[in-house]
Structures are given as structure tokens and as C-alpha cells.
Amino acid sequence: MFPHERSLVKRMEGKPFALIGINSDSDKEVVKNKNEKEQITWRSFWCGEKGTSGPIPTKWNVSSWPTLYFIDHKGVIRQKNLRDEKKMDEFLDKLVEEAEKDAKGGGS
Amino acid sequence: MNRIWRGAALGLFFASTGIILAADDPPKKDDPPAKKDDKAQTPTEKFAAAKKANDEANKNFNKVLSEIQKKGERPSLENKELNEAFQARNKTTQEVVKAAEAVAKEDPTSDTGLDAMIMVINNGGPSPAILKLIAEHHVTNPKIVPILDRLAYGMLNKDMEDFLTKVMEKNTNKDAQGKAAFALASLMLRTRQADAEKLFEKIMTDYKDVKTFNSTLGARAEGSLFEIRNLSIGKVVPDIEGEDVDGKKFKLSDYRGKVVMLDFWGHW
Numbered sequence: 059m060f061p062h063e064r065s066l067v068k069r070m071e072g073k074p075f076a077l078i079g080i081n082s083d084s085d086k087e088v089v090k091n092k093n094e095k096e097q098i099t100w101r102s103f104w105c106g107e108k109g110t111s112g113p114i115p116t117k118w119n120v121s122s123w124p125t126l127y128f129i130d131h132k133g134v135i136r137q138k139n140l141r142d143e144k145k146m147d148e149f150l151d152k153l154v155e156e157a158e159k160d161a162k163g164g165g166s
Numbered sequence: 167m168n169r170i171w172r173g174a175a176l177g178l179f180f181a182s183t184g185i186i187l188a189a190d191d192p193p194k195k196d197d198p199p200a201k202k203d204d205k206a207q208t209p210t211e212k213f214a215a216a217k218k219a220n221d222e223a224n225k226n227f228n229k230v231l232s233e234i235q236k237k238g239e240r241p242s243l244e245n246k247e248l249n250e251a252f253q254a255r256n257k258t259t260q261e262v263v264k265a266a267e268a269v270a271k272e273d274p275t276s277d278t279g280l281d282a283m284i285m286v287i288n289n290g291g292p293s294p295a296i297l298k299l300i301a302e303h304h305v306t307n308p309k310i311v312p313i314l315d316r317l318a319y320g321m322l323n324k325d326m327e328d329f330l331t332k333v334m335e336k337n338t339n340k341d342a343q344g345k346a347a348f349a350l351a352s353l354m355l356r357t358r359q360a361d362a363e364k365l366f367e368k369i370m371t372d373y374k375d376v377k378t379f380n381s382t383l384g385a386r387a388e389g390s391l392f393e394i395r396n397l398s399i400g401k402v403v404p405d406i407e408g409e410d411v412d413g414k415k416f417k418l419s420d421y422r423g424k425v426v427m428l429d430f431w432g433h434w
Contacts, residue, residue, distance in 0.1 A: 119389035
């Protein structure tokens with residue numbers, strides 16, 4: 059997961075894209091240390107000390123990790139739990155293209 | 167290896183038996199029925215012996231685990247002693263499951279048979295053959311209530327659906343009905359959303375207060391209904407407000423205008 063995410067973030071630099079994590083580890087210090095070690099530069103909500111049973115995963119009914127949501131620039135959920143890295147890349151490229159088109163005034 | 171600990175932490179029961187399931191052989195008919203004059207053990211005796219060995223292996227595993235925790239270390243299967251205790255436990259669990267399957271098949275109508283079936287489900291996962299036997303002989307028995315909690319995970323198949331539907335219809339115990347409905351709805355959540363939604367709604371009206379783990383069916387059904395109604399493909403994503411690891415507040419909607427890949431993750 060991490061190597062692909064790192065290269066994804068790099069590849070998308072300067073594009074209308076953000077990788078946002080919902081970190082469900084219960085120990086904040088452990089997360090900070092490991093983020094540095096693993097070069098995790100993208101931002102994450104932290105779910106609190108309850109970790110996987112914290113308020114965000116509970117509200118979102120998350121029962122397996124990782125759980126993924128793909129959201130377009132208008133805030134619409136377009137896909138969930140795409141795990142194949144190639145398909146993930148293709149799908150995100152398509153969404154980013156839509157976002158860029160709209161930003162140029164091409165959208166309706 | 168880490169997955170085992172995560173599974174335990176999440177309360178996903180079958181996750182902790184993943185290794186067992188993977189290593190489980192297809193059921194073999196290796197034991198012809200014991201003859202009276204034979205010195206070989208009967209299936210019931212074998213089952214009792216296997217249970218005893220498994221209890222001891224469990225005890226030993228827990229002892230090793232708590233010693234590691236007492237030392238303030240993080241339990242890992244890289245620890246040799248823990249690994250050995252873990253393997254020994256898995257081996258005896260597999261033997262119990264096998265012995266229990268034999269009892270269940272030999273004596274499906276009795277209480278001992280039902281105990282054996284419950285043992286199989288709890289330790290080996292929801293075997294379709296065993297579900298069929300319970301559906302046929304014990305569907306009204308309140309003893310099956312605790313196993314229903316464990317059936318809410320995994321893939322839905324026909325045997326499972328038949329079994330849970332039958333429990334909902336035939337068992338007069340309210341907990342049994344509610345838990346069967348919840349398991350069925352949960353298994354349908356990602357593939358048959360409209361059916362799942364109806365069942366979760368029924369749980370909210372009829373079985374809201376039934377206790378499950380450290381929660382209630384109502385609270386858990388509410389989460390699933392939120393998922394169906396707000397987190398389906400095509401819906402506008404609900405906002406998230408929270409703090410990052412450095413304690414800085416931010417919102418998901420801060421990123422509107424950008425494509426967002428939202429990833430529920432952990433280092434574990």
C-alpha cells in the first residue's frame with residue numbers, strides 16, 4: 059500500500075488531487091514516528107485513542123482496513139474499495155481529468 | 167502475521183482462525199463407526215479428548231501471551247515461545263473441529279450433536295454442511311443464539327441465507343431472530359443493498375435493544391443504514407471534521423475542487 063501511495067502522491071503533484079487518510083491507530087506517538095520512517099507525507103485525520111472503534115470509523119461503518127473511497131472534485135463518491143493499483147491509477151486519472159476540465163470552464 | 171492481532175482487536179472472530187481455515191483439509195471419512203468390542207474411541211469420546219487437549223493448549227497460549235504483555239512487550243508471532251503455543255493451539259483446534267464434525271454427523275439430533283455443531287462453527291467457521299444440520303434439527307433451539315453473532319462476516323451463500331432465514335422464521339427467541347436478521351443484512355450489505363436496507367429497518371423497529379458484543383443491534387444497524395443511505399456510489403460524501411496527528415483541525419470539505427482518495431488505514 060505505502061509504496062504505491064507514495065508514488066501516487068508524487069505523480070499527482072500540482073494536480074487537483076489529495077490523498078487523505080483516516081488513521082485508525084490508537085497511539086498517536088507511534089503514528090508520528092512511523093509516518094516519518096515510512097515517509098508518509100499525506101495528511102490524515104486521527105481517529106483518537108479508540109483507534110478502529112473511534113468516532114469516524116464507527117460513523118462510517120468501517121469494519122475492514124484498508125477501506126477506500128474515491129471522491130470526485132464535486133464531492134461525489136464515485137467508487138469504493140478499488141484495490142488493484144493499475145485500476146486505481148486509471149480511475150484517479152479519469153477523475154483528475156474531469157476536475158481539470160471543469161476548472162478550465164469546460165464543465166457545465 | 168500482524169493480521170492475527172488486528173483481527174483480535176477488531177473482534178472479527180474468523181480472522182483469528184484464518185490460519186485454521188486455510189489449513190483445514192476437506193472432511194475425510196477416516197473413521198468407520200466404532201464397534202462395541204473395538205478398543206477404538208467412539209466419536210463422542212474422541213471429541214471429549216480433543217476438547218480437553220484444546221482447552222489446555224488455549225490455556226497455555228493465554229499464559230504465554232499474558233507473560234509477554236506483563237513484560238510490557240508487544241506480542242508478536244516472531245516470539246518463538248508464543249509462536250509455538252499459537253501453532254499448538256491451532257493444531258488442537260483443528261483436531262477439535264474434526265472430532266466435532268464426526269459427532270455432529272453421527273448424532274445430529276441430540277444435544278451433544280448440537281454442542282458439536284456449535285463447536286465447529288465457533289472454531290472452524292460456518293461450514294455449509296453444519297449449517298444445514300442445525301437448520302434441519304435445531305433451528306428453534308435458543309442455544310444457537312451465540313453463534314449467530316459470528317455469522318455477520320464473510321460472503322453470503324445459499325446455505326447461509328437458508329439457515330438465517332429459517333432461524334428468523336422458526337426460532338421464537340427474540341435475540342435469535344434479531345441476530346439472524348442482522349447477520350443476513352450484514353452479509354447482503356455490499357451486494358444486495360435494497361434487501362439489506364429493509365432488514366436493517368426491521369432491526370431498528372423490532373430488535374433495536376438486542377445486545378451484541380458491547381453494543382446493540384440498533385446501534386450497529388444504524389451504522390449500516392448510514393452507509394447505505396450516505397456512502398453509496400453517487401452520493402455526495404458527508405463531511406468529516408477532525409484533527410490530524412499534530413492536533414490541527416481540518417475538514418474533508420476543505421478539499422472540495424480536488425479529487426480525493428480517502429483511505430482508512432493504520433500502521434499495525
